[in-house]
Amino acid sequence: MNTFDALSLFSGGLDSILASKLMQSLGHKVLGLHFVSPFFGKPEQVPEWEREYGIPITTIDVGQEFVDLMAAFPPHGFGKVLNPCVDCKILMLRRAKKLLPVYEASYIISGEVLGQRPMSQRADTLNIIRNDADVREVLLRPLSAGLLPVTPMEESGLIDRAKLRSLVGRGRKGQYALAKELGVTKIPTQAGGCRLGERESARRYWPILRTFPKPLAPYFDLANVGRQLWRREADTVTGHWMVMGRDYRDNQKLLKLVSPEQYVFELKSFPGPSAVGVPIPGLNWTDEILAEAAACLASFSPKARMHGDAVEVSIERHGAERIISVRPDRPHGFEDNLTWPQTRAQQKIWERTLAEI
Known part of the structure; x- marks a missing residue:
């Protein structure tokens, strides 16, 4: 050396x-x-x-x-x-x-x-x-x-x-x-060379920091790509996180970053985005939630929506694939992550809570 x-x-x-x-x-x-x-x-x-x-x-x-x-x-x-x-x-x-x-x-x-x-x-x-x-x-x-x-x-x-x-x-x-x-x-x-100084990036990272018991660095690589969608029930984040590509380039990046324990969602017969579902340890993705995620994916494909009927979505995990049929217009609980003002407000609460300990 x-x-x-x-x-x-x-x-x-x-x-x-x-x-x-x-x-x-x-x-x-x-x-x-x-x-x-x-x-x-x-x-x-x-x-x-x-x-x-x-x-x-x-x-x-x-x-x-x-x-x-x-x-x-x-x-x-x-x-x-x-x-x-x-x-x-x-x-x-x-x-x-x-x-x-x-x-x-x-x-x-x-x-x-x-x-x-x-x-x-x-x-x-x-x-x-x-x-x-x-x-x-x-x-x-x-x-x-x-x-x-x-x-x-x-x-x-x-x-x-x-x-x-x-x-x-x-x-x-x-x-x-x-x-x-x-x-x-x-x-x-x-x-600026650091994404942590950018509001758009910060609001992508914040839910990961506050939701996962032990966040891993590869999660934040995923957060740098595409759309960040979190499942909500009664305005509360459930911890089910899906990253969806916006275009072909995003799709290719996501597929390179995915790990075996994560879910990969792709439409079978229509062009559209790819998506990755990231499970939190101890929090299951039930069949119902997987179907909601698949419907969310399909809803971002114009041709799948125009089809007017159920479409097939492939879900792969640990090398095993399953196919489910969903309607692209089916209601689902996945929404965009918090806005910057919402993120900043939660961050301030976190800072005040720690200061009082």
């Missing part, structure tokens, strides 16, 4: 690129750590980043670890949506610290810029992140190092503090100037 001087938290955003390239320019051998989960990460872009920026990068899957953090409620809370930014950075730094001896690296690089983000990059929050992650002795933030306390790496002479930067605030002029200095010509667009 190759060895490195430093491990860099590499998101693919401009700050992570600049932090890594700056330390490379000072003669340090840097390995980028690209963390991925159902909520963030672009592993398919790693080869392009390596070619464009000359930084070796390895992908680190923290999906289940991150889901466990969310389900237990992040100690430092959420941002404006469902984004636990402070705890996210702590999680990544802890994992990076564990990897230091694996690569014989001496320190960790993070591209944080003092004052750039209101929740996670204030001076006090940067200290909390450093202390809670237990990386005081090994963490370097080279883009704002001149405004932060001296690190052990600088004190020992491993890193020349005079060659680090003092970027601050939300402006990008300093970053653009540094990019030019370092020869970085391909500037990534400035956009």
Whole structure:
């Protein structure tokens, strides 16, 4: 295995690129750590980043670890949506610290810029992140190092503090100037890279967090695809969740993500969506509920509705298939998931309840 001087938290955003390239320019051998989960990460872009920026990068899957953090409620809370930014950075730094001896690296690089983000990059929050992650002795933030306390790496002479930067605030002029200095010509667009900061994604994830006793990372991969339908009785979610494709591309994604214990619904004789039913441990899908789900699926096929009579739907689980006949206009209890205001209201109740414990 190759060895490195430093491990860099590499998101693919401009700050992570600049932090890594700056330390490379000072003669340090840097390995980028690209963390991925159902909520963030672009592993398919790693080869392009390596070619464009000359930084070796390895992908680190923290999906289940991150889901466990969310389900237990992040100690430092959420941002404006469902984004636990402070705890996210702590999680990544802890994992990076564990990897230091694996690569014989001496320190960790993070591209944080003092004052750039209101929740996670204030001076006090940067200290909390450093202390809670237990990386005081090994963490370097080279883009704002001149405004932060001296690190052990600088004190020992491993890193020349005079060659680090003092970027601050939300402006990008300093970053653009540094990019030019370092020869970085391909500037990534400035956009959020985490789905947890998006309202549409948050309302997809929320019912999973609150319904499943132990949510699994693959559930959230499913939540990123197609329509999210939950069965309700008297305005109460029963826990029966169905994910339905909106088009051929969605259908193909769903069929790649399905696991053996889940139900796969498909129309036999008409074009239409595919759907996946995700069972909660201990909560059965009765024949009646399976029929409701099949009718819901059929109702999204225009040609099945025009047929005007019962249609056949295939239901497959554990490799066994059964065929049932349903009417596309049959009433069913599956509905779209909560709106964002409804989701936010429930989230606030959850936060207040935990604060009182």
